[in-house]
Amino acid sequence: MTPIEFIPSSDFAIGVDIGGTKINAGIIDRNGQILLQHHLPTLAQQGEVLNQVKTLISKLLSEYHYSFDGTSLKGIGIGSAGQIDWNKGSIRYANSLIPGYTGTKLKDELEHEFTASVIVDNDVNCLALTEKYLGAAQNKRNVICLTLGTGVGGAILIDGKIIHGAWGGAAEIGHMTVDFNGVPCHCGSIGCLEQYASGTGIAWRMQELLMKQGIGTTQIEAKKIIADWIKGDPTAALVMNQAIAALGSAIASLVHIFNPEAIIIGGGVAEAGAPLIDGIKAEMKKRAMSSLVEGVDIFAAYKGNLGGMIGAALQLWEYEEMGTRVNLQSADKI
Ligand SMILES: [Zn+2]
Structure with missing residues (x-):
């Protein structure tokens, strides 16, 4: 089975919404429709946020193959609680709701793990994107x-x-x-x-x-x-x-x-x-x-709690330039 490729022209992306109590992750198309979704409790006290995000993304990737015959994705969009350094895609500050989360380099970690372009923003900014396009x-x-x-x-x-x-x-x-x-x-x-x-x-x-x-x-x-x-x-x-x-x-x-x-x-x-x-x-x-x-x-x-997850994925199209700035290994091979 050929691995899923992350390519800029794909009409599908992963969206992850990281909240203080719950992480929602899904595969979303460029019109904001949800193809697949999974949820996990945040386990904030255990410092497991990053691993849980990786687990959810891996799960989505394998199901995307089997259930939808998916072959490509545009990238990974993350909306997170806390203050986000938007260019670096890292957590500049998170309060005691998610202990130890401050300083997490989400973009670097996930780009490395999945060889994908990753955009990270504050969760409410992602929600606002959903409102802009669908709400x-x-x-x-x-x-x-x-x-x-x-x-x-x-x-x-x-x-x-x-x-x-x-x-x-x-x-x-x-x-x-x-x-x-x-x-x-x-x-x-x-x-x-x-x-x-x-x-x-x-x-x-x-x-x-x-x-x-x-x-x-x-x-x-x-x-x-x-x-x-x-x-x-x-x-x-x-x-x-x-x-x-x-x-x-x-x-x-x-x-x-x-x-x-x-x-x-x-x-x-x-x-x-x-x-x-x-x-x-x-x-x-x-x-x-x-x-x-x-x-x-x-x-x-719009859509209550799922708005953040949808908007997280929509970032890949909203900020095309930011997404393609990453020098993808998969693109290098072409
Ligand atoms: Zn205050």
Whole structure:
């Protein structure tokens, strides 16, 4: 059996989304359709992230042969949690959610292992690519994406392009200050959006409130708080109204800075659906200048959790130049 070749003209690529709890990997075509997919828990504490990614890719490669008679792939696209050095394709910084992950040279390691061109970016930037080609950002040039999960992530699309900043660290929207007298954040700042609007932040705020009310401090998940809020629980409403105010205020600032056409919100917290989206919309409109906010709509992210994996693969076509910069051994042989 001839090995699968990595060639620039292929219409298929591997996409891997590395999150704090789960790694999703799949073979995706250039239209964003998923041919094959596999998932593994991240095993963050065991420092196994890189090996797990390699395992998933190997599995996909062998199944691609057998199930689809696949012979070529364009490359490997990775979307990862943490701050990514975009040119080097390495993890510049990852917090304690994935211990020991900082410094991992994903691009170098995977290029060496699979003799493939590899592009690595932040997971939310990958999600934004999926939105650009398949989701609510289609036919739009200026869009802001937020993901409300364990943390709050961001991506900013300006003139049709994702902005990366000096080395890839741009759009840390979760660490915009929304209350300069607010609660301390693990990043060193105070009153960051993430402290109020991430799943973790929502749970902390609820615990704080219950302690003040003298009602125990047992662990509560954001999912339950959101469900209680939708059912009309007044304490859950206090926490969620604070999250909505924090999001509305951050988004109003972003609207003033970037003049976007749309805002897209994804992540576990966004599964709250219409009550959350409508709440944020109202709060944004209240806080932003009407000339700028007029016509700006807020949408839920495309395909929920798989958007990151799809976008990771789409990088191979979005950044053709970056992908072909690698001097592939397979190409050398031709
Ligand atoms: Zn922060």
